[in-house]
Amino acid sequence: MTAVLFDFSGTLFRIESTEAWLRAALDGAGVELAAPELARTAEALQRAGALPGGAPPLRVPEELAEVWEIRDDSSALHRAAYTGLSRQVPLPRPDLHDALYERHMAPDAWSAYADAAEVLDALRGRGIAVGVVSNIGWDLRPVFRAHGLDRYVDTYVLSYEHGIRKPDPRLFRVACAALGVEPERTLMVGDDRRADGGAAALGCGVHFVDHLPVAERPAGLRPVLDLVT
Structure with missing residues (x-):
């Protein structure tokens, strides 16, 4: 060879664990969640498959099925697919879905x-x-x-x-x-x-x-x- x-x-x-990923994004945004809520939210995000490089989604919502299949073809499609999955999970603020996406690209993630x-x-x-x-x-x-x-x-x-x-x-x-x-x-x-x-x-x-x-x-x-x- x-x-x-x-x-x-x-x-x-x-990639870091889903809970560490969520905690880092929340910290960066100045948002606090109580430990039980943090754990529940991280578990829901993991089931949704919202962390790139993490566990795959248990189910891809019908409205995301097409973009999910071609998510790696462009940066815009990749962001749309993964923020779309994270938006299946309620977060304290809507901008946190983009914050989560940004976090997964950080070298220390x-x-x-x-x-x-x-x-x-x-x-x-x-x-x-x-x-x-x-x-x-x-x-x-x-x-x-x-x-x-x-x-x-x-x-x-x-x-x-x-x-x-x-x-x-x-x-x-x-x-x-x-x-x-x-x-x-x-x-x-x-x-x-x-x-x-x-x-x-x-x-x-x-x-x-x-x-x-x-x-x-x-x-x-x-x-x-x-x-x-």
Whole structure:
């Protein structure tokens, strides 16, 4: 292998809990909720699937079904889909739905998996090119910079910047072209068997990791190093 492509959420990074997300947005807006109400609201938001990178919605409302399917095609669609889901849950002020959306893009809302830097550094030491390929509606580069991982990434290929989302092989082709590598000598690493598995149609190798909380997956990326030797 001459290159490794990584997914973002659930692969290299994990979003904070729904309760921590809600608490941070409320604090930023100067709004207080009693602990029981905070817990109930966080649970309702989780059921709604309102946290990008968090649990998927138990049910997508009919009026959001169309935008939900194409949410990663643009920043506007992504915001509309997720704020639409959060608006299924009553909040103390209507502007808090946008505040929640803004919070999830903050670098400190994300934690890198414990072995992410180690694995990326080892790949760099071996001369392996690294790309990030993500279905997303916003620029995740500041997250990588804030956590010190940007220096290991040679290219970012984000669905909203191309109007193409995984598993469409064209998105993986863009990444391979940006790195100047052949798909047959490229490994895609991700947590979504459907979306990330789309790289196989292009001829890439594919390796899956489990989308677990950071504390529960301390070494899930290390097998990648054995696959590129």
